Amino acid sequence: MSSNSMPRSVSLRRSVLSVPAINSRALEKTHGLDCDAIIFDLEDSVAPEKKAEAREKLKAFFSGKPLANKERIIRINTLSSTFGHADMELVRTLEPDAVLLPKVNEPQDVMSVGDLLADADAPESLRIWAMIETPRGILNAAAIAEAGRTQGSRLDCFVLGLNDLRKETGVLPQPGRTYLVPWLMQVVLAVRAYGLDAIDSVFNDFRDADAFDAECAHARAMGFDGKMLIHPAQIDAANRHFGPDASAIAEAEAIIAAFADPAAEGLNVINVNGRMIERLHLVQAEGLVHKARLIAERQTAK
Numbered sequence: 001m002s003s004n005s006m007p008r009s010v011s012l013r014r015s016v017l018s019v020p021a022i023n024s025r026a027l028e029k030t031h032g033l034d035c036d037a038i039i040f041d042l043e044d045s046v047a048p049e050k051k052a053e054a055r056e057k058l059k060a061f062f063s064g065k066p067l068a069n070k071e072r073i074i075r076i077n078t079l080s081s082t083f084g085h086a087d088m089e090l091v092r093t094l095e096p097d098a099v100l101l102p103k104v105n106e107p108q109d110v111m112s113v114g115d116l117l118a119d120a121d122a123p124e125s126l127r128i129w130a131m132i133e134t135p136r137g138i139l140n141a142a143a144i145a146e147a148g149r150t151q152g153s154r155l156d157c158f159v160l161g162l163n164d165l166r167k168e169t170g171v172l173p174q175p176g177r178t179y180l181v182p183w184l185m186q187v188v189l190a191v192r193a194y195g196l197d198a199i200d201s202v203f204n205d206f207r208d209a210d211a212f213d214a215e216c217a218h219a220r221a222m223g224f225d226g227k228m229l230i231h232p233a234q235i236d237a238a239n240r241h242f243g244p245d246a247s248a249i250a251e252a253e254a255i256i257a258a259f260a261d262p263a264a265e266g267l268n269v270i271n272v273n274g275r276m277i278e279r280l281h282l283v284q285a286e287g288l289v290h291k292a293r294l295i296a297e298r299q300t301a302k
């Protein structure tokens with residue numbers, strides 16, 4: 001490998017919809033939605049007196065019709081809260097694809113949950129996602145991501161939480177997220193250094209499609225893999241922005257074909273349609289075509 005960063009496997013996490021576990025109607029609707037992943041939320045969208053009921057609803061949902069073609073993630077309450085350990089017990093029982101930890105401040109927060117999963121002999125396929133949404137979480141993003149390299153670590157993905165971060169820092173919502181960008185980029189850099197994925201924060205004003213569109217474009221340009229969503233109306237735009245478009249696929253296929261040509265044998269740099277293309281672009285092109293294939297497979301599996 002020519003770079004110092006960790007290799008990344010390509011997964012489809014363009015649209016990651018949060019569903020309050022207490023909302024049975026919304027839970028049922030998830031079967032018919034075209035998002036890549038669902039976060040079943042036991043944390044902030046569930047009132048304290050409803051946490052137990054929400055766990056029961058989630059148990060019933062998981063024992064029903066399987067959710068096809070979507071990653072299933074359960075967001076628990078922090079382990080330091082009254083609810084965290086009961087939530088983890090549910091995670092051990094339901095064995096979703098991942099558990100999402102809110103308000104991660106330091107590597108130990110991830111390690112503690114990893115230890116609980118290991119003690120419970122949870123399958124290796126059960127991954128850990130971390131919400132980065134506190135000042136300490138941002139400051140420690142690289143150290144937390146590095147914990148993902150530790151032997152046996154299940155850490156797989158960071159999700160930004162800008163509602164909490166704004167609350168903790170006093171930064172105001174603004175178009176373009178001017179004062180948040182340095183922190184967002186710090187998180188993107190951390191995940192890229194250690195081979196994780198990064199999902200951008202929710203956009204609360206779900207009826208403002210234009211502003212949501214602009215924020216998706218912004219997040220994609222910053223390098224995020226997808227967006228956490230709160231409403232089904234946001235799914236199509238997220239899929240469009242975080243998936244490769246037809247021209248990007250055509251360009252990637254041209255790069256792959258050019259390097260496959262015997263004339264390119266032994267060359268590290270070639271001319272493709274008037275642009276300098278190196279073998280590092282071939283790696284990018286292969287990743288993009290692979291992602292396009294995953295999307296096409298999802299479409300045919302529906």
Ligand SMILES: CC(C)(COP(=O)(O)OP(=O)(O)OC[C@H]1O[C@@H](n2cnc3c(N)ncnc32)[C@H](O)[C@@H]1OP(=O)(O)O)[C@@H](O)C(=O)NCCC(=O)NCCSC(=O)C[C@H](O)C(=O)O
Binds near residue numbers: 019026133163164202
């Ligand atoms: C925001 C909402 C409370 C709005 O709900 P509602 O008023 O019901 O919206 P609509 O009438 O427009 O809904 C239309 C239909 O769509 C279904 N629906 C709505 N939202 C969802 C959803 N998330 N998943 C599945 N289905 C959904 C409704 O049931 C309607 O169906 P029907 O009756 O058949 O027409 C609501 O959208 C909502 O609760 N959203 C999720 C909230 C949530 O999960 N919050 C936690 C995540 S936010 C976060 O993590 C912040 C982060 O921590 C940070 O710090 O930033």
Ligand SMILES: [Mg+2]
Binds near residue numbers: 044163
């Ligand atoms: Mg939050």
